[in-house]
Amino acid sequence: MSGWAIFGQAVVVLVGGGLVGLFYRGVDRKIAARMQARIGPPLRQPFLDLGKLLVKETVIPKTAVAWLFSAMPFLAVLASFTALLYLPLGPFGPVLEGHGDAILVLYLLAIPALAMALGGFASGSPLGVVGAQRELVMLMSYEFPLAVVLVAVAWRLSELGLAPAFSLGTMAQNPLWGAVGPLGIIGLALLLVSLLVVTPAELAKIPFDIPEAETEIAGGLMVEYSGTYLALFYLADAVRTVVMAGLVVALFIPYGLAGRLGLSGAVGDVVDLAFWLFKVLLVMVVAVTTVRVGMARLKVDQIARGFWLRITAVALSGLLLLVLDKVVMG
């Protein structure tokens, strides 16, 4: 594919990803409000919020390390949008297929979190520092189970002789559910569960919103951010939600509709793309919206010591079952 074609696709995907991310944020807020017996904001509210933030004054505190403080929002946006380019989009493969693999996506997902933590440290506010410390503790807790899930899927794919096994494109084209025995299916289910639990943590949503924790540390690492910078973090967060949900879809529910309906060509692609968007929305509602409506905020030690040990255990036993399945069933 020529450079210009890739560039064109990338622009479409980036703009589309941003729009979908913001729109889904609106859907998330609406559904959450309905569950809480409220009316909730209109679906376009995230766009209004973003627009309002962009015209507001951007304040950099005197005590902040100004260059670091200002660079971090851009880094967060850059990383989350780049991750979009490595995501299989339903009928279409990743835009940058072959230029990076799932491990890169892991890093791209971690960078916004790191950027927020650095921004918190650089803000010169005690609340920001506390929030940043919490973000780092969280990052250390959830990255391992997330990596275990990816490695397990990639390993099983390589055992099937598929290459490149670490590409999200390969993972999305070869759903594992049909390729493994009963033990493997249980293993995959466990991996799916741990990935779904990691999702709200990755996105720092309740019960894992401790880095921001409004009532405790008044917004934590976001406390000093305002105006354009806050808007950028807001946008990065919305896009990251789509990437994270897209990751779950690519790994575990990459099925399309077009084949089953007997559609092909452009119509099939449109149907599949719509179906993919629906799946992403579904994952978001299940893993983020319902969870954040149904739970209280946990404490950092409850997350780090108690909770993550269990999720890591679940992910590892999923991996173990996959291995056993391969060894026993051949």
Added chain:
Amino acid sequence: MERNPEGENLEYGALEEVFEVPIGPIHPALKEPIRFTFQVRGERIVDVQIRTGFAHRGIEFMGMRQGRNLIQILYLSERICGICSVSHPIAFTQAVERAAGIEVPPRAQYIRVIISELERIHSHLLWAGVAAHELGFDTLLHLTWRVREKVLDILEELTGNRINYAIPIFGGVRRDITPEQYPRVWEAIRYYRGLLEELLDAFLRDPTVEARTRGVGILEPKEAEELCAVGPTARASGLRKDVRQDRPYLAYSDFEVKAITPADYGLTPVGDVYDKIVVRLLEVGQSLDIIEKALENMPEGEITSFPKIPALLAHLKKAEGEGLGWHEAPRGEVIHYVRLVSGEESPLIWKVKAPTYSNLLSWYPMFEDQEVADIPIIAACIDPCICCMDRVYIVRNGKEETWTKEELLRLSWEKTRRMRR
């Protein structure tokens, strides 16, 4: 935060150094201005200083010194607190009635009891919602506040207002409960009876709420007793302490109120935040019982012994003496002291002691060795009412002053001498 001089290495050093984390006077965790200064190591609280005085409005001064008559002051007392807006007037009217020797007809006493128990329901539900919000559980906040609307509607039906009911007056109450209103109150009681089990279930059997409140902010029974904690704060520690039970007033002796502790729910009282939720939710049920009994046994008769306001004012102007009024407000015991002088419209002394003032000190043991994440819920768990509590704040020449017990004692002696002269 003022960093320790050596505390430059943030990533690692911060976990070892003691940091100063200021919370307040304005902070999302606080509904009213008060300042906590925490010494924090990592996420652990090492020490705390509490500074009050940001919400002082000088209400007692307005009552005593500006030529207001007692009826005007009654409405002022209602505005000491937005939530306890019948508790303060009930304590105040009792103080004045004792000082002036006024009898209250039984029916008026019953109506006062009903309104104050309805207020307890709305206050406890409000608190439960706030507590859920402090825990980051906004769904529970929205649900509790939605069901709280019912009791506010009933209060509006009975008094004309959601808060600031203007019901008690010296010698009785200002509005009767009419026969048409009874069925609506009964309906509200049935509504809450059906809901109570659901509320208990939502709060007490939710794993995340339990994880965040069990063992958090413990107030040992001994500490509660020594620090003179009152209300649900003391009862959650297992002290059977309730003014309605210990020194019954109004018609409360008819209802045989028993102080509620977590033991009534089959738990061993620990004194943590969880127990405080238990006590407050159970007290909603207790208030329903009291209202039911009051409605069933409501005596007939007058609702005030002074139907004419000028006659009441004339009587009060002649009165001479002192009186103490007390009431179990939703947050605990509230006390009003009044001294009347014959020939004066305003009282010589009007002193208010709100429940939060007694519970303030119990914050210190509760915060000890807790985590930063627990600050909001511990701050909220005594149901602090800062505007009730801030009674004195001294600023002279732009500087704040703190007076010690000895200085205050000396001042009060001087004042007594002046008055005798």
